[in-house]
Amino acid sequence: MKLELIHKKIASCKKCELSKTRNLTVPGEGDPNSKLMFIGEAPGRKEDETGKPFHGAAGKILTQLLEHVGMERQDVFITSILKCRPPKNRLPKKEEVAECLKHLYSQFDSIKPKYIVLMGNSAIKHVFGKLDMSAEHGTVKQKDGRNYFITYHPAAILYRRRLFDTVKEDYAILKKLL
Numbered sequence: 001m002k003l004e005l006i007h008k009k010i011a012s013c014k015k016c017e018l019s020k021t022r023n024l025t026v027p028g029e030g031d032p033n034s035k036l037m038f039i040g041e042a043p044g045r046k047e048d049e050t051g052k053p054f055h056g057a058a059g060k061i062l063t064q065l066l067e068h069v070g071m072e073r074q075d076v077f078i079t080s081i082l083k084c085r086p087p088k089n090r091l092p093k094k095e096e097v098a099e100c101l102k103h104l105y106s107q108f109d110s111i112k113p114k115y116i117v118l119m120g121n122s123a124i125k126h127v128f129g130k131l132d133m134s135a136e137h138g139t140v141k142q143k144d145g146r147n148y149f150i151t152y153h154p155a156a157i158l159y160r161r162r163l164f165d166t167v168k169e170d171y172a173i174l175k176k177l178l
């Protein structure tokens with residue numbers, strides 16, 4: 001299915017209760033033919049207001065990390081597991097994730113990225129369950145014929161600045177894989 005059609009479906013989606021509280025859906029943005037897709041867990045307040053992914057403080061760090069390896073946001077595709085904001089940024093419910101993953105898998109099939117970058121434990125757990133981030137970051141894991149690259153969520157750097165260099169190294173590894 002074409003990406004714009006998938007995004008049209010997302011815009012009118014009422015498959016879970018988050019459709020009642022969202023302001024805008026946040027389908028994702030970037031290059032529809034990118035080799036890289038970046039996945040967070042769910043939109044926050046800024047994203048819900050703008051309909052754009054990663055537009056708050058964590059988004060600025062993501063932009064810096066991409067620039068560190070000579071890429072820009074428009075070179076990749078950025079989205080999240082959920083396309084609607086959970087109220088007060090609460091944790092996503094199992095049934096919400098189960099429904100919304102269908103949209104994400106349609107996006108994978110349309111974009112066909114070489115690597116899917118799972119950012120942070122909260123995104124990772126919906127695909128792989130619990131992983132030890134300190135041991136697994138910067139590595140590739142396969143599932144269902146797809147390549148996933150494991151790294152920290154950019155927001156983690158907001159609280160632990162010393163992680164910045166570690167995550168920059170992850171992005172350098174990722175760039176070399178392309």
Ligand code: SF4
Binds near residue numbers: 018
């Ligand atoms: S979170 Fe996903 S499944 Fe739920 S209403 Fe939004 S787009 Fe649909």
